[in-house]
Amino acid sequence: MTETAATQPVGGEQPAGYDSAAVERRWQARWEAEATNVADLSDGPRPFYALMMFPYPSAEGLHVGNLFAFTGNDIYGRFQRLKGHTVFEPLGYDAFGIHSENFAIKVGVHPGELIPRNIDNFRRQLKRAGLMVDWTHELSTTDPSYYKWTQWVFLQLFKQGLAYKKRAAVNWCPFDKTVLANEQVEHGLCERCGTPVEQRFLEQWFFRITDYAGRLLSNLDRLDWSESTLTAQRNWIGKSEGAEIVFRVQDVMSFAGSATVSAGMSGEVVSTPVEIRVFTTRPDTVFGATYLVLAPEHPLVDQIAGDEQRAEVRAYVERAAKQDVVTRKTSKEKTGAFTGAYATNPATGQPIPIWIADYVLMEYGTGAIMAVPGHDERDFEFATEYDLPIVRVVAGEGESAETPLAQAFCETTACTLVNSGRFDGLTVDEARTAIVTELAVHHAARPVMNYRLHDWCISRQRYWGPPIPIVYCDACGTVPVPENQLPVLLPMIEDFRPDDSGVSPLARHEEWYHTTCPQCGAAARRETDVSDTFLDSAWYFLRYPSSERDDVPFDQALTKKWLPVHSYIGGNEHAVLHLLYSRFITMVLKDAGHIDFEEPFTRFRAHGLIVREGAKMSKSKGNVVNPDQYIDQWGADAFRTYLMFLGPFEEGGDFRDKGISGVKRFLDRLWKSVHDARRDGDADVEVLRKLHQTIRKVGDDTARLSYNTAIAAMMEYMNTLRAGERTPHVDEVRALVQLVSPFAPHIAEELWSVLGETRSIFDSGWPGYDEALLAEDRVTMAVQVSGKTRGTITVPKAASQEEAVAAAMAEANVAKFVTGEIRRVIFVPGRMLNLVV
Ligand SMILES: [Zn+2]
Ligand SMILES: [Zn+2]
Numbered sequence: 136m137t138e139t140a141a142t143q144p145v146g147g148e149q150p151a152g153y154d155s156a157a158v159e160r161r162w163q164a165r166w167e168a169e170a171t172n173v174a175d176l177s178d179g180p181r182p183f184y185a186l187m188m189f190p191y192p193s194a195e196g197l198h199v200g201n202l203f204a205f206t207g208n209d210i211y212g213r214f215q216r217l218k219g220h221t222v223f224e225p226l227g228y229d230a231f232g233i234h235s236e237n238f239a240i241k242v243g244v245h246p247g248e249l250i251p252r253n254i255d256n257f258r259r260q261l262k263r264a265g266l267m268v269d270w271t272h273e274l275s276t277t278d279p280s281y282y283k284w285t286q287w288v289f290l291q292l293f294k295q296g297l298a299y300k301k302r303a304a305v306n307w308c309p310f311d312k313t314v315l316a317n318e319q320v321e322h323g324l325c326e327r328c329g330t331p332v333e334q335r336f337l338e339q340w341f342f343r344i345t346d347y348a349g350r351l352l353s354n355l356d357r358l359d360w361s362e363s364t365l366t367a368q369r370n371w372i373g374k375s376e377g378a379e380i381v382f383r384v385q386d387v388m389s390f391a392g393s394a395t396v397s398a399g400m401s402g403e404v405v406s407t408p409v410e411i412r413v414f415t416t417r418p419d420t421v422f423g424a425t426y427l428v429l430a431p432e433h434p435l436v437d438q439i440a441g442d443e444q445r446a447e448v449r450a451y452v453e454r455a456a457k458q459d460v461v462t463r464k465t466s467k468e469k470t471g472a473f474t475g476a477y478a479t480n481p482a483t484g485q486p487i488p489i490w491i492a493d494y495v496l497m498e499y500g501t502g503a504i505m506a507v508p509g510h511d512e513r514d515f516e517f518a519t520e521y522d523l524p525i526v527r528v529v530a531g532e533g534e535s536a537e538t539p540l541a542q543a544f545c546e547t548t549a550c551t552l553v554n555s556g557r558f559d560g561l562t563v564d565e566a567r568t569a570i571v572t573e574l575a576v577h578h579a580a581r582p583v584m585n586y587r588l589h590d591w592c593i594s595r596q597r598y599w600g601p602p603i604p605i606v607y608c609d610a611c612g613t614v615p616v617p618e619n620q621l622p623v624l625l626p627m628i629e630d631f632r633p634d635d636s637g638v639s640p641l642a643r644h645e646e647w648y649h650t651t652c653p654q655c656g657a658a659a660r661r662e663t664d665v666s667d668t669f670l671d672s673a674w675y676f677l678r679y680p681s682s683e684r685d686d687v688p689f690d691q692a693l694t695k696k697w698l699p700v701h702s703y704i705g706g707n708e709h710a711v712l713h714l715l716y717s718r719f720i721t722m723v724l725k726d727a728g729h730i731d732f733e734e735p736f737t738r739f740r741a742h743g744l745i746v747r748e749g750a751k752m753s754k755s756k757g758n759v760v761n762p763d764q765y766i767d768q769w770g771a772d773a774f775r776t777y778l779m780f781l782g783p784f785e786e787g788g789d790f791r792d793k794g795i796s797g798v799k800r801f802l803d804r805l806w807k808s809v810h811d812a813r814r815d816g817d818a819d820v821e822v823l824r825k826l827h828q829t830i831r832k833v834g835d836d837t838a839r840l841s842y843n844t845a846i847a848a849m850m851e852y853m854n855t856l857r858a859g860e861r862t863p864h865v866d867e868v869r870a871l872v873q874l875v876s877p878f879a880p881h882i883a884e885e886l887w888s889v890l891g892e893t894r895s896i897f898d899s900g901w902p903g904y905d906e907a908l909l910a911e912d913r914v915t916m917a918v919q920v921s922g923k924t925r926g927t928i929t930v931p932k933a934a935s936q937e938e939a940v941a942a943a944m945a946e947a948n949v950a951k952f953v954t955g956e957i958r959r960v961i962f963v964p965g966r967m968l969n970l971v972v
Contacts, residue, residue, distance in 0.1 A: 150807040155770030159881040163262060171895050172224070172267045176680055176693055179221025184697050185212035186676055186736075188705030188713070189227045192253040194238055197260040199752070199760035199778070199790070200706075204742050206775045207784045207840065208704040209266045213877035214837045215702075216267070217901040223697060224267050225679040227274035228254050231282075232668035233313060236599035237327070240632060246599045247627055250277055260762060265771045265880050267897070272682045276671035281678065282601035283622035284688035288674050288720060289593075289604060289666060291727050293615050297343045300613070303592065304432065304497065306459050307335040312633035313597055314339075316712075323462040332459035337637055339594040340603060340664060344719045348372055348586040350733075351718055360739040361785065367710040373587025377416035378571045380505060380580045382427055382478040384409040385486055387439050409435060411478055411489070414500035414585050417507065419566035421482040421574075422555040423528035424505035425518070427489045428471065430497040431455040439489060441475020448472050448491065455493040463493045469517045480505075481579035482556070482570065492517060498589060508543065515543035528554045529563060591716065593667040598631035598640045600665030608652035608659040617653050623661070639663040673716040674724075676700050676735055694730060703736040710741060740840055743787025745778070760790055772879035773799040779842040779878060788843075801850050802882055805875060808856060808863050809886040818864040821931070824912070825855045826867060827904040833874045834901065842878070849874055865890065870902035918943045919969040920952040928968070936962040943968055 166172055176182075187208035190201050209224065216222040230250045239246040254275060261268065274281050292298040306315040310330035314337065319326045344351075352372045355365050387409045411427060429436055431452040440448045451472040455463070471492030480487050494513060495504055508518035508525040518525050527540050529550045536553035547563040558566050574580035594603070602623045604616035616623055626647045631640050642648055642663040652659040674688075680697045681690040699721075705713075714736070721735040746752065752759045765774045777795040782788020829852040836845035852871065856863050869890060876883035876896045887896040915929045916939075926949045928942040939962060943949045953972055961969040 150803050150810070152810065153803060153806040153882075155772060155802075155882070156767075158885045159263075159265060159771050162881040162884045163265065165884075166895075169895075171897065172269050173271055174221055174223040174269050176223065176697065181220045182697050182701075183212070183215045183220035183222045184676075184680075184700045184702070185209075185215060185222055185224045186679075186700045186703045187224075187226070188703075188709060189229050189672070189675065190257065191232070191234055192228045192230050192250065192257045193234070194242070194249065194253050195754070195759075196253075196256050197264075197762055199762055200745060202260075202264055202762050202774075203745055203778050203787075204704060204706065205261070205266055206264065206778050207742055207842065208702075209264075209268075209775075210779065210837065210842060210877040211702060211704070211840065213267050213880065213897060214901070216897050217873065217877070217899070219900065222267065223272075223680065224269060225272040225274075225682075226261065226266070226268045226270075227675060227679070228257065228276065229668065229672050229675075230254065230275050230277045231600045231665075231671055233311070233327075233595075233597060233599070236597060236631070237311065239599070245627070245629070245631065247277075250275070263766055263771055264762065264775065267880070272679050274675065274678060274682050276668075276675065279622045279624060280685060281675075282625075282671070284678065285601045285666065285671055285674070286604040286616070286621050286623060287618060287688055288670065288724075290615050290618060290621075291729070292342055292723055293605075295723065295727060297346065297723060298340060298593075299343065300338055300340050302336050303339050303341070304334050304456075305337055305339065305592070307333045307337075307637070309333060309635070312635060312637075313595065314592070316592075320459055323459050334456055334459055335637060337594075337596070339592050340662075340666075341590040341592050341594075342719070344591045344716075345586060345588055347719050347722055348374070348588050349584070350722060351588075351715065352586075354718070354734055358734060358739070359737060361707075361710075361741040363707060364710040364714065364739060364741050367707070368715060371588065371711045371715065375416045375585045375587075377414055377583060377585060378418040378567075378574075378580050379412050379414050379501070379583045380418060380421060380574065381481060381578070382411045382413065382487075382505065383481075384411060384435075384439055384489070385477045385479060387476060409439065411435065411503050412501045413503045413505045414583065415505055416585075417510065417567075418571050418574075418580065419552065419558075419563050420507040420510050420528050421480070421505065421570060422552075422558070423507045423509045423526045424480050424482075424487065425508060425524040425526055426487050426506045427478050428492045428495045428504050428506050428514075428517070429474075429489065430495040430502040431491050431493055432497040433491070433502045436474065436491055439474050439476040444473060444475035448474055451491060458493060463496060466494070469494060469513070469520050471517060471521065473521075481574055481577065488523070490517075490521070499587075500585060509540050510544055512543045512545065515540075526554055528552060591667075591669075591719070593670055594664040595667055596637055596639045596664055597633055598625075598628070598665065600668065601625065601671070602641065603662045603664050603666050605662035606650060606652060606659045607662070608655060608657055610657055611652055611654045611659075614652055614654050614659070620653065625665070639665065641665070669712055669716050670720075672713055673720040676703075676717070677721075677724075677730070689730075698730070699732050699734060700736045701738065703739045704742060705739070706744075707741040714739065740785060743782065743785055745781065745787045745790050747790045748792075749789055765795070769795055769799055770802075770881075772882045773802055776802070776846060776878045780846045782843060784840045784842050798846075801846075801853060802875075802879055804853055804857060805868075805871070806882065806886065808853070809868050809872060809889055812863050812865040812868050814865050816864065818866040820908075822855055822863070822867050824908050825852055826870060827908045830870055830874065830902050830904040831909065834904075837877065845874075846878065872896065873899060873902050914965045916965065917967055918946065918949050919967070920949060921971050922969060923952075925949045925952050932965055934964070936960060936964075939964075939968050940970070943970065 187205050212222045212224040235246050239249050306320050308315050308325040308330055310328045320332050325332055471490045474489045476489045477486040478489055506514040508514040509527045530553045531546050531550050550563050552558050552561050552566045571580045571582050604623045606614045608614050626644055628644050648661055650659055650661050677689045680693040684690055717735050722733045724730050725733040747758050777798040829848050832848045833845045872883050872886045883896050912932055913929050914932045915927050917924050918926045926946045930942050955972050957970050959971040
């Protein structure tokens with residue numbers, strides 16, 4: 136769909152009296168004065184919560200991508216209001232976090248000063264865009280009245296044992312001086328600054344989201360979300376069914392209670408063999424496990440390393456510690472070291488060597504794998520590199536136990552087991568169950584479900600975030616700050632820069648750091664980490680309706696009435712983390728009895744991305760669309776409508792500067808049509824038929840966010856309405872103004888008042904359509920010229936011969952064959968027309 140195809144502009148001038156800037160100013164002022172966009176949260180009937188992902192208020196101001204998303208949500212919200220809902224469309228700012236902090240450092244201004252300035256600019260830009268935002272519920276995550284409750288959320292998790300602290304390997308950017316998530320590391324480099332990423336061990340706060348993995352996964356089946364988002368969530372949670380298999384280390388024993396064993400008594404101590412547990416999705420291949428691999432950080436490495444190998448093992452562990460997690464996962468080069476120890480393969484009873492290698496990560500599964508080089512590509516490469524045995528235990532059609540392996544054989548369908556003792560001949564599926572059942576008898580295996588999902592690290596050793604509300608006391612240990620002492624205010628310190636120590640800048644702020652224990656009153660120290668920005672945004676939708684309440688995070692009655700969110704629109708870049716964390720926090724709050732639903736967003740749609748003249752927009756290319764400039768030139772209505780017209784909302788499109796003029800001409804013609812409309816006489820029945828078809832199409836398309844086709848349909852109707860520069864009847868334009876209103880709200884309000892209405896068009900109701908009128912009372916017939924078919928015409932069934940001939944002559948292909956005078960006309964009504972020349 137292109138704008139040129141659908142638009143047949145007449146003239147290019149702004150019609151007399153249409154000053155878009157004046158119209159938009161007038162209606163924005165009036166909406167504010169009359170509180171048109173303020174939702175009656177306590178009494179409004181048929182509540183509809185139309186939520187959009189709130190923006191990070193950057194210093195550059197509103198990005199056109201933000202406006203694309205917000206306009207799409209606004210149209211949907213306005214449409215729902217016209218359909219009779221009380222619509223709540225709030226907006227706020229996701230203003231904590233490293234982006235703001237880094238920018239503040241760059242320009243040398245405190246984020247506490249910078250952010251309010253940026254927010255003011257965003258608000259100004261958003262208001263110009265004519266969004267139906269209820270500004271009485273605006274919020275910012277940096278406001279103490281907001282983050283007080285973010286800290287409260289942390290405490291709810293802490294109380295339920297879902298927040299814990301542990302030493303963990305993290306990606307560390309030495310330039311940004313912060314921890315990076317795996318997704319923020321690209322090819323071993325920091326995504327933000329390109330510095331090579333290091334691995335560090337830090338004490339960090341985690342949330343036990345893995346406890347919720349099963350629920351987070353199974354609930355996806357009942358959500359009305361974009362399919363791509365559901366798939367991304369499923370992959371992220373990454374459930375795999377398999378087994379845990381136990382391998383005993385030979386000649387290495389662990390002594391129960393060895394710390395208290397005194398000399399001479401060790402003979403009586405009960406000792407058990409050291410066990411290595413591995414998770415595998417292919418227990419059917421256990422007979423082919425020819426060696427084990429531990430992550431270099433595995434706690435057993437030091438204990439099992441042989442004296443001869445110890446130095447080499449330690450050197451390898453040190454080297455691995457310097458690498459980042461992403462490089463380790465993706466590196467093609469396979470390196471490792473033999474520990475000198477052996478374990479018993481529980482299926483074959485044979486000893487197999489234990490290696491360490493950096494391609495095994497402590498964070499995944501158990502930090503150890505059974506290597507089956509015959510049937511796993513990475514294991515095959517490793518075994519080839521270090522000359523370890525490769526055994527075939529699965530054979531495909533036409534293969535046998537002896538068929539050589541030139542590479543790992545990973546097929547499973549129609550495959551059977553070989554070299555696997557009494558399991559030979561079983562299919563892979565049969566063998567999975569049979570082998571686990573058999574090993575389970577000897578306590579050497581159990582079926583388990585594994586998830587790729589990790590616990591959520593929420594600690595940030597930075598300044599610009601809500602302090603984690605924990606106090607450390609020598610006598611009482613880790614003590615949560617009592618809820619009635621929230622918020623733990625973020626102090627306004629001058630030196631907020633992170634340093635190399637890995638400790639938050641808050642630790643340098645002595646009078647803040649030292650406090651008293653809430654339990655015993657003794658001297659105590661504050662937790663100096665702040666929480667992840669994703670925690671701020673994991674619950675903000677709960678806060679909007681209750682943003683005026685300072686005594687509770689959310690009002691019970693309002694929450695019951697307005698949540699879960701009816702429609703949520705946002706970018707696919709948040710398809711995983713933000714949406715997953717929001718779902719998790721909602722589940723936790725439900726389990727704690729604070730709310731009675733566990734899925735926060737009933738419907739979610741991911742919007743597409745827009746490019747400009749075929750290229751990705753970026754500051755460095757200097758091709759970023761500045762919304763202010765376009766609104767100045769074309770008006771917000773034309774800009775909004777163009778943004779929605781440039782492609783399917785869920786796919787995005789190409790912003791072309793010349794494309795906007797077609798949309799502007801459509802609005803100009805609308806303006807003129809309403810002003811010129813006659814009130815006398817009757818509306819044309821054919822035009823009305825087209826109008827009712829358009830009402831149906833625009834309603835259906837808007838409901839499924841197909842805004843570009845809805846706009847195209849309105850443009851097409853405009854062509855019918857003004858065909859041959861006819862003067863429209865007022866009954867032919869009224870509903871059109873309503874259809875246009877979600878897209879171009881200011882001009883629609885103005886024209887609505889021109890039509891004599893006094894209330895806001897958004898309280899007028901969505902126009903209905905007449906089914907009877909919709910029925911296409913038209914027929915398509917072939918047109919012949921001297922007996923040869925030259926084209927077709929579509930005319931009313933009851934069209935006369937004269938009308939049919941006129942329609943035929945309007946067809947270029949017919950007209951060009953009618954060279955002379957028409958000598959005879961053969962007309963079979965509704966069937967055929969033959970012009971004899
Ligand atoms: Zn960096
Ligand atoms: Zn204490």
